[in-house]
Amino acid sequence: MGCYGQDIFQPVALGEPPNSIGLRDGHPVPRLGISDPGGPLETNKFYQNFVLGSQGSPSFVMPYTLTWAKGSGNALSWGMAISHLDESQKVFGPSNADIPNAPAGYYINALGIQSLILSAAEFGQNTALTTDSLLPFSVNVHLQPSFGSGSVLTMPVVQGMSFVTGQYVNLQPAIQSSVFFRSIAAAGQPAPGIYKYRVTLEDGKIWLIYAIPVNGLTPNFQLVSSTLLRGLPNWYGDIQIAKLPDDSSESIYDNAAGAYPTAGHIAGSAHNTTAQYSLSWSKGGAYSANTTLLMFALPHHCDSFESSTRSNMTNLTLATTTKGNATAVVGDFWVLEETSLPVSMGFAPWRPEDATDAQGSLTLSQAALSLIQNISAIEASQNMSAQSNLNSMYYSGKALSKFAQLVYTMHDLLDQQELAKAALLELESCFEVFSTNRQQFPLLYDTDWKGLVSSASYVTGDPGVDFGNSYYNDHHFHYGYFLHAAAVIGYLDPTWLVANKDYVNALVRDVSNPSSLDQWFPVFRSFDWYHGHSWAKGLFESGDGKDEESSSEDAMFAYGLKMWGKTVGDASMEARGNLMLSVLSRSLQNYFLITSDNTNQPADFIGNKVTGILFENKADHVTYFGADLSYVQGIHMIPIMPFSTLTRTQQFVHEEWLTYFADGAVRQAIDIDGGWKGIVYANLANINPSAAYNFFTQPNFDWGWIDGGASLTWYIAYSALLGGATT
Template identity: 55%
Template sequence: MSIQHTNANQRVYGPDPATVPAQYMINPVGIQSLVLSALELGASTVLTTDTLTAFSANVNLSPSAGASPAITFPLVQGMGFVTGIYNGGTPLLQTGIFFRSITKATTNPKPGVTKYTILLEDGKTWLLYASSTDVNAALDFTVVNNGLAQATSNFNGFIQIAKNPGGDAEALYDAACGVYATTATLSGTANGASGSYTLSFAKAGTSGATLLMFALPHHIESFSPQTASAATDLQLQTTTKGLATAVVADSWTMVEDLPTTMGFAPWSPSAAAQPLAFSLATIQTILSVAQSEISENMSDQTNLSSMYFSGKALAKFAGIVYTVHDLLGGTALAQAGLTNLKQAFALFASNQQQFPLVHETAWGGVVSTASYTTGQSGADFGNTYYNDHHFHYGYFIYAASIIGALDPTWLPDNQAWVNTLVRDIANPSTADNFFPVSRMFDWYHGHSWAHGLYETADGKDEESSSEDAMSAYALKLWGRTIGDANLEARGNLQLAITARSLQNYFLYTSDNTIEPGKITPNKVSGILFENKIDHTTYFGTNIEYIQGIHMLPLLPASTLTRTPTFVQQEWDTYFSNGRADTVAGGWRGVLYANYAIVNPSAAWNFFASSTFDASWLDGGASRTWYLAFAAGKSLLPFFLPHFWSLMARMLIHDTQVSEARLNPFSLAYVLGKPLERYTSHHPRI
């Protein structure tokens, strides 16, 4: 097992290292600082894994097939030590950097623990702790050469290695050695708008010490007071997520505010929950568009060879039907559209689409047959290879949430099929023998990984952070629709955690100090790998692609993940002063829908224009919903409680009606009027 750790000054920026912002940042690979091995391992070595969980795996190195492991490495997210468990083998310690010195401590940090300090030729210091299960069997090394040290005898026990950055690190490691993490379990609670989740680490070893584990920045931000008190000053640079902080605790609890008031309608984190009431003019404008869009051939647009594009189209029409029914009051029109939408959805629920789904047993999941049928591994973005499942299936789950909410009688025949998609991307239970726990969302990293089974040099990755948030939003809505309070709570919690992580690692405001200063001016990560950040996309390098893939789909959850400060800074950097109007195709619509978060009037004017071109709509977007989204954003700030009395006084002054006649629709009448009419008398607006 090769062990390395890179500091920030070892990162490579490119393509021109002097350019700011840099397109990419990558950590060097192949630096073998230390290698833990055994004399018994050679050309016939066999690598196996066992006890795979959402947070951990055991890696075994055996001298030959069928032999007992010479070394087992328990790998756990956040582990403070790299631990190798030896079963009678002879330890080897190697390095590709070369030893400058290996010094055995004269005093053991704990009974039965032998300690070595290793200084490498790159000037970095590492600590090695050997805990023997044999009484009085200390581990001694003979330095063979500057790249190899060999134990003087075989060894039963475990070796732990940690990097010493200085300060109090050595004392912390000394106190924590002799025990190692074996796995973690996740639990969570929700109480109204407050939620928490706890990572509890299982441990083993020869001492009763408390675990030393490393937390990421988004963990630290949300730590409960008790967990925060266990954080230390020891920090190590991560590859793409800032500085990790050592926490001396066997469990961590993180606390989040849950977006419980968020539903299908336009929403804002800063506004009180109130029903939206559009003005008559607003309704008429949106309805004139919706009448055309809801009449489009839904089956033709959804019966595609791609689960991704089919799901986007179903979600688009679901959004239109919802808008007409709930926001515009067009019940009859919505019912006609809902009938067509259910018919289009039925093709998939009956598994009669062009490439039906199958349950794949090797990895435990529901996959498209596209790659099996075509022989192309990249068919439908690699769905058959487990790529992007939360993107693909999230759209279906969102669409089903709306259908079921508008027609609960639809649920009995369709709920099990939708739940299967939920289980594929977000199964919460180890008791489910058909799906792994939380396939896509990483509860340690706080976001999902889109990467499937493909080998890659820089680890897993995710491109579309916005579709990640969409999938959590869909889970929340589906839980609400079917009355599954636990699923709704998990969706709320997952969405809150995702928003926090995205704002730290994917979406960069000017005050972001977590990611490198050469990267943050890009405003978005582009593609975030485990070992690299690359400001690009898999499908092109146009700036609207790179920024826009982190915008779509524009949904109520977008206002949680994409703060007004971030949206304004990104717009000013890339799309202000008419630059958005030079963007071709559906990306222009994506940019303006996103702009509604900070300037709903400009977005409304764009989508309501008589010269609007339908080519400016992405295949998963509708003008109907974008208009409603912009109109809703223009109303939401006025639902702050302290505005109500002001609005009531304005209404009485303007229409000479009594206070007894006030209602939400008359307030909507005022809000629908030109605001300039009031600003001269009410400068607070």
Template identity: 50%
Template sequence: MSFLRLTLTQVLLLLENRDLTCLTETANLTVTVSVTRGAQQPSDPPGASAEPGPAITSAQSGNTVIVLPSLTGQTPQTTGDVHSSLETSGKVTTCPLISDPIPTPSSLIQPTTAATTIPPLPSPPMASADIFAEPIGTAPPPASIPVRDDHPVPRKGITSSTPLQTNKFYSNFFLGDQTAPTYTYPYGIAWGAGRGAAASYGMTISHIEANQRVFGPNKPSGAAAYFINPVGIQSMVVSAEELGGQTTIGVDSVTAFSARIHLLPGPGTVPAVSFPLVQGMPFVTAQYTGATPVIRTGVFFRTVTRVTQDPKPGVAKYTFQLEDGKIWRLYAYATTGDQLDLQVVNNGYARSSRPFFGTIQICKDPGNGEAVLDQAAGVYPTTVELSGSVNGDTGSYTFKFAKEGHPDGKLLMYALPHHVASFDSTTRAAIQDVQLQTPTKGVGVAVLADQWTMVESNLPLDMNFAPWSPDRGSITAISDQARAVIRGFAVQEISQNMGAQSDLDSMYFSGKALAKFAIMLVAVNDIVGDTGLAQSGLNQLKGAFARFATNQQKFPLVYERAWGGIVSSATYITGNDGADFGNTQYNDHHFHYGYHILAAAAMAHLDPAWMEENRAYVDALVRDVANPSTQDPYFPTWRAFDWYHGHSWAHGLYASYDGKDQESSSEDMMHAYALKMWGEASGNTNLAMRGNLQLAIIARALQNYYLYKSDNAVQPPQFIGNKVAGILFENKIDHTTYFGANIEFIQGIHMIPLLAPSPFVRTPDFVREEWDVYFSNGRVDNIPGGWRGIIYGNLATIDGRAAFDFFNSPNFDPGWIDGGASLTWYLTYAAGI
């Protein structure tokens, strides 16, 4: 293999003497060729035995020119795959509404003649200086929940002595065949597994520009049905000569914010190269401890330039221009021994001349980033420490990045639009004029700082169980006429068989039924003012809830030690990994347990003594979903909520080429609201303040990424006409649902359940725009079943009178209320708003 390195002075001398024998003049053309991903590739390094063709040269002042022999017999891969079909592994495709008819009660419940006086809760303690510092608990889960050591999903390659994360961005590295991408934002990275154009066993790196997205066909609204970022484009690949067909993957240092991925030459061997992963990292960092680095590409190098002026002491720099015209930069920080010396074999393959000790970092330069990237080179994040506080109605949270590497320089990271909009002044001053497109969260903005602080100045502290308005806050005063109407329906609904309605084979549906009745009872007690009726209903609801608190439901819960969490026994018993919406595989826990936590919060509001009796059980559900502290030895921290993205991921232990996803943004809102209200009812001020902060962050994030007003500048203009995301993945957004494509399904899944925080997240302006696009002018009256009630309930946010009249109509069909909602609450909400 021939390669040549020339200084600029040598090039100029050659040109002056007209001696061009060492150089071939070529035109720098952008070549775009479509290659089927996964086509047969040689097992040897691409082109390693091929005769070199015409050389491609690069000359820059002070740089070394490397002449690249062409890789014959192969073409650059500049297009990838799109997965436009909806992957339903682990997803239940039935409607998430309780649609079974509710029997009319044979008799009406009688109010308690001497209503129990509800003593006020003692004043809760002040929130800690750091609301994330203290665990909710450290005791084992309640004895009613049995323990088992096994789980249906194996822990492939994971080394950890603590509970494991199940819903985080890096989980494709230990799920399925371990080749599906991980989306670190802005990059997509994946183990090559010897596949694709580069045929490498190293780590492939891809970055997709906005103009590379694939849009679906237009829907009746004029908006695209979906947009997808292609996967499988192997722009750069970081590997080692030691890696081959026996390569295995190891994972350790797993946290809610980070993980480290190891590529091992074979089972039981020492890693050849390791990759610390943190969301927002601008460099893909590879750690070497004596292996021989290899750099490959499926797009092909057009030019490779060794920059002779090191950006920092001990840091070598290479610039790669690929055949798609994009610029990638490589920085190598040698911690021991010689600097990295890359030998370019051909325009698909380069290797180090010797083993290397240190880090290699690869990044895409958007065109104006070289100076900033030089400044940050050699420094990389390993994890994030989260802290936060609340002062009045203002909350703040801080990402303190743990960093390693070169001693010179601050850390560079990419922030998302909702971060940038809430930065404090210090963090805002660290913003750089460098941006990269992210897959589904707009443009990432580079920030040169070792920590970020975000501020939310509108925490919903005054929000309780009553209807809530952005202008008026909590609303408990309604007219006497409305109060009488609501009480009439409440007597009927509270007389229903609460035990039977909640005795289901699903934690999700059971939780919805329990929460429905609990919210109804608080409305009757606090707003209608009939404390006796509320108390009679509460006595019945306590019995229904006790079935779950004592773990006597149809599929009891278990605590499994393999991953570390409380799961339904449904999959263990049935063998169906999609049972109860995949609860056993950690799908949707914040939805399922959120409803139970919300029901418990409302019941505790009505009877604080009951709260004390059930605290351990409810706290265990909270800890499974939203444990804030590594001091808790039984649960991972923040299973569902992603503090980088600003919302939760519902997708559990299933591999997916488009990454994690979440369908119902409004149920994400519900889970944060449930945490807030349980914190208030149980006297856990830190939990309540975290819930308030999460609600504010979720509102900001959803209004950027999920709920689209006409002025949304984050998502593609071709897509925002849909008004809601549908299903948001890390790598695509699809305006559909897992259970059907009816417009009431797609829009409605982002409405349920209607609760006090609904207008906080789904603002009146947004609700008006969505109503006008899909439901105005009588179109809502063509929607059958419980979805009609959901959409009219949503209408109450902007037109309480129209919604109240609908629900109070003499011709009202009870089938328009789904089993997870009540006329009592819908009417109360409409009357208040």
């Protein structure tokens, strides 16, 4: 890579979690079929369904979908079913807004289509699925006729792989289809020892099969029926399968056959406002020494490819389930670049175009200062303990972050140092409840999956309590607020760091450990460097895969990470947070926050402006807690923080406002109730800070318009310093 500077992926720490956090085994979710787990196990990855529940829900590998058939479908197969749907095959649902010409309320890709199936004649009802090497970008999936059998079909499943590869050991290959074979033709040998077949299914789709026997002899596939293509018994070798969108792409697959990725890796460095990071792959296959990998890139990858990687892009594209078209790229590694890291972003209001440290250049008018000082005094007198010591890590974290932002605003922006110092002491006392693990449901270190989870589900028996924190759901949403609060406290009182740094770093490591050297936590539990954003869902089986409901709280974690790194002087962590924010800004604008010129989400859906809940397999313009449009849009706004202007561009906010909240729009802002009203108007400050400032400073302002995790003081200062108060 051409960028030299700070290593972005240095370990945070390597020691055990703080003594205040007890160790406990017996997690409610068993580790189904995981062989030799050894170190920490991933809990929020694309392959999680293989180790949860029925083990029969899909894995969305991009661009393919893999599902253990388990005797289902026309083929009654017990192998690994492969499917890929074209963009035209998406199914759209009715709008959730009762207005003319409203966009589709959701779209989904059909499940259960078994185009081709990697299987074996020996597979039946006793077939066992096991896994090993559960890594950030990959997993090895094994199918055996029964547990302990020496015969095995192993599939290295890696994000972006261009072939689905099966490694056969002493099995009789069975390539099946529940869509039915229309025709199969031998198509020569792209290289000596690689036997190619061209398959046309009854749906008209064309697939390629490459067989690479260990002994070099023909696999002698025979078409037994419309659902079964069978090879030789006691066979050893690899079989690779790929979808062919058009004839012009065939030679691209031919040149890549015989090699496949086995694991992915990330590295990178940052210097000033530029970072370069690489995605690279270990590879296997009989021809891997002389064959370069072919991997599929998502649209946001292509946008940020460095020139040498960009030159290796091909004309081969396949639709993905929810991320537009994937483009095949020739290369064993990619180099990606972000040239506008938000290094100058601090705790103060900020815009991407700010070239200097905004934190030191902002001033409030005397009129605005007097007005906000009166409000801050009211908010600082609230009972911080009552609002923060709750039975939820999520709501507790929101309260701590809210008061931290209030204290910062008073201290640095409002010239209220003495009042801020008193509030800071109270805030430190509230945070100590958590750093000493004395909250209502203390954290524990789960020795099975290896991570910090709430004890709530252990005590109540309810998997969904506190949004499933005990089951590793939403950790990035929950702990990001704690990181921000800790960053502010440590910034204002550096002596506080001595007793609290290890605790906060443990939260960082649980969600976002950057290094395999740390054997206490998996690498990047939540953030997916292939997709460019985080996933929620945790240890819950899900037919449509992982999902994310709040893109803004995803960014909140990256922001908290950056600011905590800055506060404690961890340059690698700070750079990592900056890079994550930049990558998130790119991916969110490609997939979640939809402007009218978006080409990655379907034309019938982009009018929604946000995806709502984005799953791996569908987008649904709702929330988990209601379908009111202020909720659906607002959950992608909260919290309104300095990073909001980075991830939510002015073009997007303008289009969203006109669509939903302006006078005469679907859900006029003036008609919104409760805390969502304050959120929507604080978001308006991005494009019309004067209107936002006037709203928050109106006479007889209703405090019910402020969400429990937000500060009116901050909202007014935010609007004012973005340009809302010029006098």
